[in-house]
Amino acid sequence: MKCFFTPSDPLDDIIEQTLPDAKIQHTKHILTGWTNIVIEVTTNQGNYFFRFPRNPFWSKMIVKDATVCNFVEGKTSFYTPQMQLHYDKHHRPFSVHQKIEGYTLGDRIYHLSHTALTGTAYDIAKFIKELSSIDLTKAPQKVKYPLSDFLKELDYKHYTHHIDADHQYIKSTETHQLVHGDLNLGNILLDKNDKVIGVIDFCFAGTGNPQMDAARVLSRPVPKEFEQAFLAKITHTNEVPRMKTAWQHIDAGYADHIRTNFPEINLNQL
16 A cells, blocks of 8 residues: 555545544645645634655655654754644654744745845854754654765665766765754745744754765855855854755756656745
8 A cells, every 4th residue: 555645645634533523614735835735724713734655765754854843943043844644544654833924035035135144144053053953863764864875765766767876975964963864945934024033844854064064055046145145154154055966956856856747736945
């Protein structure tokens, strides 16, 4: 029996069963979800995001996502999702968390003032430092899954053209600190005053080198002013250029996989 979901599954029924005390007013499919079928659910008790994994690999990783989110909660100065992990009657995992009102940095970065760009750069650097400083002594084993191992598994399960050299390099530079693993602009949240308030989507998270998170921030187009302000806040940047290239290769490989297998997904964020 499959352990993942497809759009033909009775997702609305699953949502209703998961929120038995809420009145569902509206559901909206978010077409930028690469790894999961993402549905925003509006209820009389607030808004929720449901994530239904698209294949066995992401089913395994959504369990890790929830584990990391719950471990990290309250350990940084920023909002992180209070993730609830659920299983349907076929024992397929899916997650639910309440929506935080705000905007992604990807949507706002080219509209920010100089002051906001500088403040955003400072806050992201602060998040990376706080996350990488968390004591992992008592962390669940899933939290300690090396980012290099995750990326290699992702590659060999999804990519046509593998990136072996990048894997060897990423592994060789790991420092075994906690990293977000996918700190792209779409996973960084701003409030109405363009202040960084939270970070979402810890599916890639694990142990690695904090410079990988810094490089991920810069792996998609950003204003030069932001890049300069951000790098000025990062303690060590010697590995960032090569790591940035590695992330761009990872994005390109996964985008090819999505175009081939899930043409309905919006790839405009690249």
